[in-house]
Amino acid sequence: MELRMDGRVALVTGGSKGLGYAMAHKFAASGAQVCIVARNGREVSEAAERIKLETGSDSLGLPCDVSQADQLKSVFDACIETFGKVDILINNAGHAKAGEFESITDEEWQYDFDLKLMAAVRMSRLVFPGMKERRWGRIINMLNTLAKTPAKGSAPTSVTRAAGMALTKVLAGEGAPHNILVNGFNIGLIKSDQIQRGYDSKPREESFDEFVARAGKKSVPIGRYGEAEECANLACLLCSDDCGFVSGAAINIDGNMSPAM
Secondary structure, X not given: OOOOOOOOEEEEEOOOOHHHHHHHHHHHHOOOEEEEEEOOHHHHHHHHHHHXXXXXXXXXXXXXXXXXXXXXXXXXXXXXXXXXXOOEEEEOOOOOOEEOHHHOOHHHHHHHHHHHHHHHHHHHHHHHHHHHHHOOEEEEEEEEHHHOXXXXXXXXXXXXXXXXXXXXXXXXXXXXXXXXXXXXXXXXXXXXXXXXXXXXXXXXXXXXXXXXXXXXXXXXXXXXXXXXXXXXXXXXXXXXXXXXXXXXXXXXXXXXXXXXX
């Protein structure tokens, strides 16, 4: 199946690396114009240029700290000024943060909610009116498997992601009459910049590929880590006209790692 997204505009937060970049690149390769957002201005500009060079689609890279409401509004306005609309929103920005409950400060709780939940709330609120007016929209909230199966020592991320899953269902219900489809991706162990940073944080005798191969065989039922492109392929399908009846779902992309469906 060749999926085409010609005429669509996608906005991807956390889009300069990892899963966000892979999704933005896939959308652009399928004909969409893309706006990618990330904190590092140089990195996001270079990523946008690389997408344009490799796919031929227009791309825009904008620096933004998504935990700041005023910066989100500026990014949205810049995207509208350049492309005229936002058809697809991928709320991807965030990082893994976990610790023992009693050690987590109010400030850490607040930052995690601002970065992961409130960024998705605010950006979705910005794109919803235009999507309703055009009677077409797609939103994917990037979550993780802890949203369904939180474990001890997994806060604040597990709590924030569970709230994001609830947000996904609320938005799907309100968007359904307007052909706005909203889904969540519960991500497991996928090769990404976060995994790379974890590998780089300690001295290693094995290469990154050897580390990932060993960890995948040990931790993932399917026997390996996922590839960012596999996530991007599913995102492209769900955000295309070829998949117009899936909404309000929290989809595990985890090689059957999570015990919850």
